[in-house]
Structure formats: C-alpha cells, structure tokens
Amino acid sequence: xxxxRIPKLTLSALALFAVVEGLARAGVLNGYIVHIVNLSLxxxxxxxxxxxxxxxxGQFSLGHMGxxxxxxxxxxxxxxxxxxxxPDSTIGYAVFIAAIVLGGLAAAxxxxxxxxxxxxxxxxxxxxxxxxxxxxxxxxxxxxxFVGGPRGLLGIPKFSNFGVILVATLLALIVxxxxxxxxxxxxxxxxxxxxxxxxxxxxxxTKYKVLAFMVGAFFAGVAGGLLAHLLQIAHPTQxxxxxxxxxxxxxxAGGVGSLTGSVIGAFALTFLSEGLxxxxxxxxxxxxxxxxGEWRMVVYAVLLIVIMLYRTEGLMGTRESRIIxxxxxxx
Amino acid sequence: MSAxxxxxxxxxxxxxxxxxxxxxxxxxxxxxxxxxxxxxxxxTTTFNLITGIYVPSEGKVLFEGKEITGKKPFKIVQSGxxxxxxxxxxxxxxxxxxxxKVAHHFRTKTGFFRSVLRTPGFKRExxxxxxxxxxxxxxxxxxxxAKEQAKNLPYGELRRLEIARALATKPKLLxxxxxxxxxxxxxVHELMELIVRVRDExxxxxxLIEHHMKVVKGICERVKVIDFGETIAEGNPDEVCRDxxxxxxxxxxxxx
Numbered sequence: 068x069x070x071x072r073i074p075k076l077t078l079s080a081l082a083l084f085a086v087v088e089g090l091a092r093a094g095v096l097n098g099y100i101v102h103i104v105n106l107s108l109x110x111x112x113x114x115x116x117x118x119x120x121x122x123x124x125g126q127f128s129l130g131h132m133g134x135x136x137x138x139x140x141x142x143x144x145x146x147x148x149x150x151x152x153x154p155d156s157t158i159g160y161a162v163f164i165a166a167i168v169l170g171g172l173a174a175a176x177x178x179x180x181x182x183x184x185x186x187x188x189x190x191x192x193x194x195x196x197x198x199x200x201x202x203x204x205x206x207x208x209x210x211x212x213f214v215g216g217p218r219g220l221l222g223i224p225k226f227s228n229f230g231v232i233l234v235a236t237l238l239a240l241i242v243x244x245x246x247x248x249x250x251x252x253x254x255x256x257x258x259x260x261x262x263x264x265x266x267x268x269x270x271x272x273t274k275y276k277v278l279a280f281m282v283g284a285f286f287a288g289v290a291g292g293l294l295a296h297l298l299q300i301a302h303p304t305q306x307x308x309x310x311x312x313x314x315x316x317x318x319x320a321g322g323v324g325s326l327t328g329s330v331i332g333a334f335a336l337t338f339l340s341e342g343l344x345x346x347x348x349x350x351x352x353x354x355x356x357x358x359x360g361e362w363r364m365v366v367y368a369v370l371l372i373v374i375m376l377y378r379t380e381g382l383m384g385t386r387e388s389r390i391i392x393x394x395x396x397x398x
Numbered sequence: 399m400s401a402x403x404x405x406x407x408x409x410x411x412x413x414x415x416x417x418x419x420x421x422x423x424x425x426x427x428x429x430x431x432x433x434x435x436x437x438x439x440x441x442t443t444t445f446n447l448i449t450g451i452y453v454p455s456e457g458k459v460l461f462e463g464k465e466i467t468g469k470k471p472f473k474i475v476q477s478g479x480x481x482x483x484x485x486x487x488x489x490x491x492x493x494x495x496x497x498x499k500v501a502h503h504f505r506t507k508t509g510f511f512r513s514v515l516r517t518p519g520f521k522r523e524x525x526x527x528x529x530x531x532x533x534x535x536x537x538x539x540x541x542x543x544a545k546e547q548a549k550n551l552p553y554g555e556l557r558r559l560e561i562a563r564a565l566a567t568k569p570k571l572l573x574x575x576x577x578x579x580x581x582x583x584x585x586v587h588e589l590m591e592l593i594v595r596v597r598d599e600x601x602x603x604x605x606l607i608e609h610h611m612k613v614v615k616g617i618c619e620r621v622k623v624i625d626f627g628e629t630i631a632e633g634n635p636d637e638v639c640r641d642x643x644x645x646x647x648x649x650x651x652x653x654x
Contacts, residue, residue, distance in 0.1 A: 249513030
C-alpha cells in the first residue's frame with residue numbers, strides 16, 4: 068500500500084471532464100460535438116453492459132435495446148409526471164436520479180424475467196429469443212396510449228448533461244470491472260469458457276447467467292433513461308432491433324470480452340457515423356458526385372467489414388487497458 | 399471400511415440403447431478404484447451419471463450414505479465429488495491461476511455487492527483464495543505457469559491443471575476420466591506417483607477410468623470391468639486380467 072491514490076479510471080474521467088467542459092466553455096467545441104460526446108458515453112454504458120452478457124458470460128443477447136427502452140420509459144414517465152405537477156421543482160434533480168435508478172431496476176426485473184426461461188437455450192437459439200423479446204417490448208410500447216403509443220413519450224425534462232452522463236458511465240465501468248475481477252466474475256468467465264466444466268467445479272451456472280442478464284439489463288436501463296432525458300423524448304423506434312445490433316457491433320468491433328474495447332468501440336462508431344456525414348458532404352461538394360447522406364451507412368458498413376476481416380477479434384481482442392484493470396487484489 | 403460411493407442397480411438408456419446396465423459399485427473410503435473396459439463400453443457415461451450430467455433411468459447413487467441421484471451437477475460437486483474429463487475441459491483463455499480460483503468460487507462468501515464495493519472482507523478472501531490456489535499449483539509443479547493463459551500449456555501440464563482444479567473444490571471423492579491418455583511413459587510414471595500422493599495428502603478417494611494397464615495394475619487396489627454397459631468382472635487387477643471374459647472383451651474370442 069502506497070497511501071491514497073485516486074484510481075486511474077476516475078482520474079481519466081476527471082481529465083475528460085476538464086477537457087470537454089473547458090473546450091466547450093472556451094467555445095472550441097460547439098453544442099453539437101458535446102451532444103455527440105454525450106451520445107458516445109451513453110453508448111459506452113450500453114456496450115459495456117452488453118459485453119458483460121455476451122463477452123464475459125458468453126451468452127448471445129440481441130435484445131439489449133429492449134432493456135434500454137424499459138429504463139427510458141419508466142424514468143421518463145416518472146420525471147414527466149413530476150415535472151407536470153411541479154414545473155419549478157427544486158427537488159427536480161433528486162427525482163431525476165431516483166427515476167434513472169428506478170428505470171434501471173425495472174429493466175433488471177425484466178432482465179430476470181427474460182433471463183430465467185431463456186437461459187436454458189444456447190447460442191443462436193438464445194439470440195433469437197432475446198431478439199423476439201426486444202421486439203415484444205417495442206411493440207408493447209407502441210400500443211400503450213399512456214406512454215404516447217407510436218408518437219412516443221414526449222415532454223421529458225432535459226436533465227441529462229455531460230457531467231451526469233459521465234458520472235453514470237464511470238459508475239457503470241467501475242461496477243462491471245469490479246464484478247469481473249472477483250469471484251462471481253470468474254464464475255461468469257468460466258461459463259463462457261466451458262459451461263459444463265464450470266458446473267462441475269461447483270458453479271451454479273443458471274444463477275450467474277441470470278445475474279449477468281440482470282446487471283447488464285440494469286445498466287442498459289440506466290443508459291435508456293439518460294438518453295430519454297437527453298433527447299427529451301422516448302420513442303419506440305429508437306429501441307428497435309437495429310439499435311441492439313449497433314450496440315452489438317460496438318462490442319464486437321472493440322473486442323468481445325474487453326471493456327476497453329467496448330469503450331473504444333462506442334466512441335469510435337458514434338463519432339464515425341456522425342463524422343461520415345461531414346466527410347460525405349465534403350466529398351459531394353468537391354467532386355460534384357450525386358452522393359448524399361445515405362452513403363454514410365455504406366462507408367460505415369465497409370469500414371466494419373474491413374475491421375472484422377483484418378482484426379477478427381476486434382480492436383482490443385480480450386486485452387484491457389491498464390486504466391481499466393485493477394491490480395490483482397490477492398497480491 | 400465403509401463405502402464412500404455406492405451405486406445401486408444403475409441403468410441408463412439413450413433411446414433404445416442401454417448404455418449402462420444394472421451397474422453396482424461400492425468404492426470404499428481411501429481406495430484407488432479402477433473402472434476399465436473397451437471403447438464404448440459405458441465408462442464415461444457411468445461417470446456422467448454419478449456426477450449428475452445425466453440422470454439415471456433407474457437405480458440410485460449414494461454418496462456418504464446420502465442419495466445424490468438426480469441432483470444438479472454443481473450441487474453434487476459442492477457435496478464433495480469432483481472430476482476431470484477425458485477430453486480436457488480447461489478454461490482456455492483464463493490464466494492458469496484463475497482456472498484454480500474458479501473452483502474455489504462456491505466456498506467464497508463474497509457475493510455481488512461485496513465484490514463491487516471491494517470491502518476489506520472481499521480483499522482478505524481474495525488473498526486467501528490466491529494463496530490456496532498457488533499452493534495447489536506448486537504441488538502440481540505448475541507454479542511457474544500461474545499467469546499464463548491456460549490454453550498455451552502443453553498437454554501433460556493441462557492434465558495436471560485439471561486435476562489441480564478438481565482438487566481445489568476440496569472433494570472427498572475424485573473421479574479421473576483417463577488421466578494418462580496421451581501421456582508418454584515418463585509422464586505416466588509421474589502421474590501414478592501423483593495420484594497416490596494426492597490420495598494420501600488430500601485424503602481423497604479415487605475412482606478412475608483408465609486404458610493404460612500399467613496404471614491400473616500399478617495403483618488400483620480393485621478394478622471393475624464393463625463391456626456394452628454390463629459388468630463382466632470385478633476384483634484385484636491381476637485376477638481381473640486373467641479373467642477369460644475380460645480377455646474376450648478386449649481381444650475377441652479365440653478362433654473367432
């Protein structure tokens with residue numbers, strides 16, 4: 068022990084906060100860029116929590132946005148009702164934080180309900196069930212007039228800002244990292260490596276698969292809540308199948324099983340998809356070719372194919388940056 | 399000597415095939431007991447039935463006098479029955495040390511919240527688990543490999559790692575499924591010494607499947623021979639090897 072040190076991960080978050088906040092105040096970063104940073108951080112939470120299920124525990128979930136939808140709608144409903152009753156509420160922020168946690172817990176409950184029956188399935192079959200589950204959530208939301216139906220849940224107060232989102236991202240990373248580097252986390256890794264062998268060294272595999280689903284769903288719910296309070300709307304189409312696939316791509320491009328990879332994947336792909344907009348515009352301008360914004364997705368897809376061809380294991384593989392890992396507790 | 403493991407009239411069918419038929423065994427505490435038979439005779443199936451991977455169609459499995467038939471595999475392990483696999487089942491991309499630590503998992507008290515909050519109790523437990531795991535690795539002469547990814551180890555060391563991992567669950571009964579498979583004569587010799595040492599130092603009873611007759615004759619006190627799921631002989635290794643039924647099962651009928 069060498070006295071008190073600020074953990075590396077927290078230090079990095081503080082540095083990021085100082086840089087983004089400073090540049091934004093100085094006028095170097097406009098609101099649009101800060102918005103993309105916020106979106107990237109929310110995607111970090113989604114990717115890291117999906118990685119716990121897919122990368123660490125080795126299950127294949129395709130319905131991650133379903134959990135985010137639960138969090139978004141639960142928290143959004145709570146805050147919009149409170150906001151309507153008391154628009155100048157001084158307790159607004161406390162309500163917001165409570166609503167976000169509540170949204171996460173609701174998603175965790177749904178994670179438990181979906182996890183329990185479907186964990187008897189493996190691989191492709193589990194993927195299909197989770198995909199179906201995500202679509203069911205979306206369809207249900209589409210048909211509940213109380214939360215706006217296909218119009219979406221409107222009038223959600225804008226409580227999410229860079230600071231809040233950054234803190235939530237940091238907490239998600241710390242919790243999931245601490246979990247992985249502990250006895251329950253090793254049980255999850257063992258399930259990924261060889262489920263039968265895990266069972267035969269005494270791991271209650273069902274329990275840990277459900278735990279992974281619940282923790283993953285909790286943070287997806289938190290991310291959904293933050294997103295709803297950033298965009299001030301929760302809409303069924305935001306949480307569709309393609310959304311889940313996007314998060315899945317972030318996890319795979321970054322490296323399955325690597326939290327560092329998920330962070331990089333979330334930032335890179337969010338910035339890439341926005342940045343390509345600019346690039347395409349510039350290219351169209353200079354070459355006078357009749358290409359528009361829709362080409363963005365083509366380039367995006369090609370880049371993903373290139374990554375997967377040349378780095379099949381993702382950018383990071385299963386390696387972790389030393390910013391994220393802890394020193395081994397038993398040393 | 400009382401029987402630590404007792405299997406009574408165990409039968410298992412896969413569809414119409416009787417993979418194991420009316421299997422009875424009593425493995426006394428402290429013994430090294432062998433199970434042999436030609437390929438496909440139902441030996442691994444027998445182990446799978448004892449460890450709960452399959453539930454027997456008929457019959458009972460009793461461990462320390464208590465029935466464990468039909469219990470989930472992880473419960474059976476927790477009650478004191480550990481095993482290794484014929485085709486290695488190592489946690490390949492985990493470190494050698496973590497492979498052992500996983501097997502300590504069910505005895506650790508730290509759950510989700512204590513792990514996430516990194517309480518002092520969590521840290522103490524991690525240190526204790528690490529020390530125990532390292533001492534097991536030292537016994538298996540794998541201490542130098544602790545930090546390596548398990549899948550990079552040579553075959554013989556993987557076999558030892560699997561035995562170490564099984565021992566980390568602190569079993570009373572250890573089932574070894576062809577521990578000498580794929581080993582060279584020197585490694586086989588070391589393995590035999592290791593098995594005897596494990597039995598004496600850890601006070602575990604050993605029930606093993608083996609094809610190497612040298613191993614069986616060298617260390618087993620008693621052997622059971624099965625063929626097509628049926629028990630064809632039982633006794634001390636030398637007697638069994640002279641048994642005409644056993645010779646027939648392995649070599650075929652004279653003149654056939």
